[in-house]
Amino acid sequence: MILYRLRCSNGHEFDSWFKDSKAYVRQEKKSLIGCPACGDSKVARAIMAPRIGKKSGAVEVEAPVAAPAPTAEQQQAQQQMAALARHMPKELREALIKVRAEVEKNCEHVGDRFAEEARKIHYGESTKRGIYGETSDEEAEALAEEGIEFGRLPWLPRGN
Numbered sequence: 001m002i003l004y005r006l007r008c009s010n011g012h013e014f015d016s017w018f019k020d021s022k023a024y025v026r027q028e029k030k031s032l033i034g035c036p037a038c039g040d041s042k043v044a045r046a047i048m049a050p051r052i053g054k055k056s057g058a059v060e061v062e063a064p065v066a067a068p069a070p071t072a073e074q075q076q077a078q079q080q081m082a083a084l085a086r087h088m089p090k091e092l093r094e095a096l097i098k099v100r101a102e103v104e105k106n107c108e109h110v111g112d113r114f115a116e117e118a119r120k121i122h123y124g125e126s127t128k129r130g131i132y133g134e135t136s137d138e139e140a141e142a143l144a145e146e147g148i149e150f151g152r153l154p155w156l157p158r159g160n
Protein backbone atom coordinates (compact mmCIF):
# COMPACT_ATOMS: atom_id res chain seq x y z
CA MET A 1 0.00 0.00 0.00
CA ILE A 2 1.11 3.50 -0.73
CA LEU A 3 -0.23 6.76 0.66
CA TYR A 4 -0.48 9.68 -1.69
CA ARG A 5 -1.43 13.22 -0.92
CA LEU A 6 -3.69 14.37 -3.70
CA ARG A 7 -5.00 17.74 -4.72
CA CYS A 8 -8.15 18.35 -6.76
CA SER A 9 -8.49 21.11 -9.36
CA ASN A 10 -10.25 23.21 -6.71
CA GLY A 11 -7.24 23.04 -4.47
CA HIS A 12 -8.53 20.60 -1.85
CA GLU A 13 -5.85 18.32 -0.51
CA PHE A 14 -6.56 14.85 0.79
CA ASP A 15 -4.72 11.61 1.49
CA SER A 16 -5.57 8.41 -0.29
CA TRP A 17 -4.22 4.86 -0.17
CA PHE A 18 -3.38 2.87 -3.30
CA LYS A 19 -2.18 -0.66 -3.85
CA ASP A 20 0.87 0.74 -5.63
CA SER A 21 1.85 3.65 -7.85
CA LYS A 22 0.45 1.88 -10.96
CA ALA A 23 -2.92 1.51 -9.29
CA TYR A 24 -2.92 5.22 -8.63
CA VAL A 25 -2.08 6.07 -12.27
CA ARG A 26 -4.77 3.69 -13.52
CA GLN A 27 -7.46 5.12 -11.23
CA GLU A 28 -6.40 8.66 -11.93
CA LYS A 29 -6.64 8.09 -15.72
CA LYS A 30 -10.09 6.64 -15.38
CA SER A 31 -11.13 9.53 -13.12
CA LEU A 32 -12.02 7.06 -10.41
CA ILE A 33 -10.58 9.17 -7.63
CA GLY A 34 -12.97 11.77 -6.29
CA CYS A 35 -12.17 14.67 -4.04
CA PRO A 36 -13.93 14.02 -0.70
CA ALA A 37 -14.69 17.73 -0.39
CA CYS A 38 -16.18 18.56 -3.80
CA GLY A 39 -16.28 15.31 -5.75
CA ASP A 40 -13.92 16.62 -8.42
CA SER A 41 -12.14 13.77 -10.19
CA LYS A 42 -9.39 15.92 -11.69
CA VAL A 43 -6.79 15.12 -9.12
CA ALA A 44 -3.03 15.23 -9.11
CA ARG A 45 -0.41 14.28 -6.60
CA ALA A 46 0.48 17.09 -4.26
CA ILE A 47 3.92 17.47 -2.78
CA MET A 48 4.00 15.78 0.61
CA ALA A 49 5.00 18.20 3.29
CA PRO A 50 8.40 17.15 4.58
CA ARG A 51 8.30 15.72 8.06
CA ILE A 52 9.80 18.50 10.08
CA GLY A 53 10.64 17.59 13.59
CA LYS A 54 7.69 16.82 15.77
CA LYS A 55 4.32 15.64 14.60
CA SER A 56 1.80 18.28 15.49
CA GLY A 57 0.92 17.99 19.13
CA ALA A 58 2.28 14.48 19.43
CA VAL A 59 5.41 15.38 21.27
CA GLU A 60 5.42 17.36 24.41
CA VAL A 61 8.71 18.01 26.02
CA GLU A 62 9.16 18.68 29.65
CA ALA A 63 11.66 21.46 29.78
CA PRO A 64 14.96 19.84 30.63
CA VAL A 65 17.54 21.91 32.41
CA ALA A 66 21.01 22.56 31.11
CA ALA A 67 23.77 23.62 33.38
CA PRO A 68 26.93 25.33 32.24
CA ALA A 69 29.58 22.85 31.17
CA PRO A 70 32.34 22.41 33.70
CA THR A 71 35.01 22.33 31.02
CA ALA A 72 38.46 23.83 31.47
CA GLU A 73 37.31 26.68 29.28
CA GLN A 74 34.48 27.49 31.60
CA GLN A 75 36.31 27.08 34.87
CA GLN A 76 36.92 30.77 34.91
CA ALA A 77 33.21 31.32 34.47
CA GLN A 78 32.59 28.91 37.34
CA GLN A 79 34.94 30.84 39.53
CA GLN A 80 33.08 33.98 38.58
CA MET A 81 29.88 32.18 39.45
CA ALA A 82 31.31 31.25 42.85
CA ALA A 83 32.27 34.86 43.40
CA LEU A 84 28.81 35.90 42.28
CA ALA A 85 27.28 33.37 44.66
CA ARG A 86 29.19 34.89 47.55
CA HIS A 87 27.68 38.24 46.76
CA MET A 88 24.26 36.86 46.01
CA PRO A 89 21.44 37.51 48.41
CA LYS A 90 21.15 34.52 50.74
CA GLU A 91 17.57 33.80 49.61
CA LEU A 92 18.51 33.65 45.96
CA ARG A 93 21.45 31.38 46.66
CA GLU A 94 19.29 29.06 48.71
CA ALA A 95 16.63 29.03 46.01
CA LEU A 96 19.18 28.06 43.37
CA ILE A 97 20.60 25.31 45.55
CA LYS A 98 17.08 24.04 46.16
CA VAL A 99 16.36 24.01 42.42
CA ARG A 100 19.56 22.10 41.85
CA ALA A 101 18.57 19.52 44.46
CA GLU A 102 15.11 19.16 42.90
CA VAL A 103 16.57 18.72 39.44
CA GLU A 104 19.06 16.13 40.68
CA LYS A 105 16.30 14.25 42.47
CA ASN A 106 13.73 14.23 39.64
CA CYS A 107 15.71 14.31 36.43
CA GLU A 108 18.12 11.98 34.77
CA HIS A 109 21.67 13.21 34.51
CA VAL A 110 22.87 12.84 30.94
CA GLY A 111 26.10 14.77 31.32
CA ASP A 112 27.52 16.19 28.15
CA ARG A 113 25.00 14.23 26.06
CA PHE A 114 22.40 16.81 27.08
CA ALA A 115 21.93 18.36 23.64
CA GLU A 116 21.74 14.92 21.98
CA GLU A 117 19.20 13.60 24.50
CA ALA A 118 17.09 16.77 24.51
CA ARG A 119 16.87 16.45 20.72
CA LYS A 120 15.89 12.76 20.87
CA ILE A 121 13.16 13.50 23.41
CA HIS A 122 11.94 16.45 21.37
CA TYR A 123 11.64 14.35 18.22
CA GLY A 124 10.07 11.41 20.05
CA GLU A 125 13.05 9.10 19.58
CA SER A 126 13.62 8.81 23.28
CA THR A 127 11.31 8.40 26.27
CA LYS A 128 9.87 11.66 27.46
CA ARG A 129 11.48 12.53 30.75
CA GLY A 130 13.19 15.27 32.63
CA ILE A 131 16.89 15.42 31.97
CA TYR A 132 19.72 17.64 32.99
CA GLY A 133 23.31 17.94 31.99
CA GLU A 134 25.89 20.16 30.50
CA THR A 135 25.94 21.84 27.15
CA SER A 136 27.93 24.53 25.42
CA ASP A 137 26.59 27.96 24.56
CA GLU A 138 26.71 26.97 20.87
CA GLU A 139 24.67 23.83 21.42
CA ALA A 140 22.19 25.67 23.61
CA GLU A 141 21.70 28.18 20.84
CA ALA A 142 21.20 25.42 18.25
CA LEU A 143 18.61 23.75 20.49
CA ALA A 144 16.76 27.01 20.96
CA GLU A 145 16.74 27.55 17.20
CA GLU A 146 15.21 24.10 16.72
CA GLY A 147 12.44 25.08 19.12
CA ILE A 148 13.52 22.66 21.82
CA GLU A 149 12.51 23.83 25.23
CA PHE A 150 15.01 23.83 28.01
CA GLY A 151 16.08 26.00 30.86
CA ARG A 152 19.48 27.19 31.92
CA LEU A 153 20.55 27.50 35.51
CA PRO A 154 23.61 28.86 37.12
CA TRP A 155 24.96 25.69 38.72
CA LEU A 156 26.20 26.88 42.06
CA PRO A 157 29.11 24.99 43.50
CA ARG A 158 28.01 22.78 46.35
CA GLY A 159 28.70 23.78 49.93
CA ASN A 160 28.99 27.38 48.97
Ligand SMILES: [Zn+2]
Nearest residue numbers: 008012035038
Ligand atom coordinates in the same frame (compact mmCIF):
# COMPACT_ATOMS: atom_id res chain seq x y z
ZN1 LIG B 1 -12.04 19.31 -4.20
